Structure formats: C-alpha cells, structure tokens
Amino acid sequence: MYSIGELSRRTGVKVPTIRYYEQMRLMEAPERSDGNQRRYGKSELERLAFIRHARDLGLAIDSIRELIELSGHPDMPCADADRIAKEQLASVRGRIARLRKLERELERIATCCIGETVGDCYVIRALSDHTLCRDEH
C-alpha cells in the first residue's frame, strides 16, 4: 500500500495533480487509512502511469476518461480508441502546421532588425504592418 506521496514519487505525478485526477474521475477514489489518508495499490499505480503517458502525448482529460472506460470492456470493438488516437494525431499535425507558419514569420522578424533605436526597429515595424508578412497566420 502506497501513500499519495509514495505514488507521486513512483510515477512522477505531483501530489495535488493526483488528487485533481481523482476529482476529474480519472482515478477512482482509493481506500483510506483509519486517519482518512489515501492508500493505493498496484492497479492504481498502473492506471496513473497510463494517465500520465496519455497526458504526455497531449490527450485531453475527457479522452483519457473515455479510453479508461473502454479498457474496462476488453470484448468491445476498439474503433473508439483508434478514433481518439487518430484525432489526436490530426490535432498535433494541425498545431505543428500553424506553428511552422509562425516560425517563418518570426524568423524574419527576429533576425532582420539592423536598426539601433526603437524608431527604426524592424520588430516594431513588422508588428505594425502585417503586409510585410509572407503569408497568413
């Protein structure tokens, strides 16, 4: 049986975050000691690792809850799980595409300033005038 602090050390998830996951119904309410402190077992440790891994991959709390519920029904078709993963991949690709546009513009803006004073600073001029940008963002 682990205390919440020990579970935190073993998973790298901070103590208040574990309590937050319980509140969000990702973790089930665990057993308690006589003095009302949380006591966890091995299955909770595995679930928390699952949650942490899914969060590290950028999945939303709601998606993770759905995946956890699915994994409790091993005989059901896994189309929903596959869909969640594909949607997350698409979302990540969308964000990358958007950030690459920003990168292109910022590269120009951040490296083209040859002025010395604010009055002729390219950074300030570029921000004032979007027509200097190569494409939309």
Place this chain on the structure above:
Amino acid sequence: MYSIGELSRRTGVKVPTIRYYEQMRLMEAPERSDGNQRRYGKSELERLAFIRHARDLGLAIDSIRELIELSGHPDMPCADADRIAKEQLASVRGRIARLRKLERELERIATCCIGETVGDCYVIRALSDHTLCRDEH
C-alpha cells in the same frame, strides 16, 4: 470616431476582447460619449491592429505591453524589442520540437492497431507501456 462595435468590425477583434485588452492595459481607456460609450479614433485602430498581429504571432499579453511601451520611446535602443522577438522564436521552435516527437509516437500508435477488440488494441497497449515508444516525450 468609431464605436467599439465598429472598431471590432474593422479589426476582426471581438468586442469583449477589446474591453479585455483595455482592462489588461494594452489599450488606453478611450474617450466616452455623453452616454458613457467608448469612442475610438485612428490611433486606437492602429494600436489594436498591432496587438492583434502580435497575438496572432503568439506573443503574450505582457510582452505586447512591453513592446507598446517601448514604441512610445523611439530614441531608446531596440535591444529589448529584439530580445522579445528572439525569445518568442525560440519558444515556438521548442514547441514545434516537442510536438514533432508527439507526432512520431502518435503516428505509430494511431496506425498500428490491427486488433478488433479493446483487449488487443494497440492504442490501449501503447498507452499502458511507454517502453514501446521510440524516444522520450
């Protein structure tokens, strides 16, 4: 003189967002009509366009405020403005690098499931076991 709605239409910034920028001290408190409604001029329109452009490039409110304050002192050196742009570029590049790692892992996770049920779904297995991942994330 523009009303806040007209300013909104001309810049594409929503009305409550304009009021929010005023509250955050990016926009100065404008003149008011006899009935206490905001009235803007050309300079406020330009400032709002500046703010919108900077936000579109991902700059934080605090950085934008700093840039606006700088642009009021055209004779000062522009090192601070250049630094803010370079930091933003670095931040965007960092986020892209992180997202590319996620993309690699998610690509594998989302496309490798040949199972039909949750019990042998690769998505669920991959989330349960980080050692299946190629690199850290």
Place this chain on the structure above:
DNA sequence: CTAATTGCTCTAGCGACTAGAGGTTCAAGA
C-alpha cells in the same frame, strides 16, 4: 416615438493544473 440594436459593468466559466491556508495524521527517535 418606438423598437431593435448596440452598448455598459460585473461575474463566472473554460483546461489542466498549482499554490496556499488552516488543520490532522503518521512515523521515527528519545
């Protein structure tokens, strides 16, 4: 003049935590 639209302020909500207050329980040493 009336009605529709737009404006005003204030408060609360989003997502995923994080920090702090104020109090209780646990574990180890004397």
Place this chain on the structure above:
DNA sequence: TCTTGAACCTCTAGTCGCTAGAGCAATTAG
C-alpha cells in the same frame, strides 16, 4: 509513551486569454 516534524487532509483561489451571460442604459433607424 511522548514528541517532533514531515506528510497528509479539504477548500479556495489563481494562472492565461479570452468568452458567455445577466441585467440594465444608450443609440439609431423607421
């Protein structure tokens, strides 16, 4: 057994950049 200090408990509020809504006042078109 007692004491101390770390860890734990619940609850509330703050982060960021908006967005939504309530309940009212001002403007504008017909």
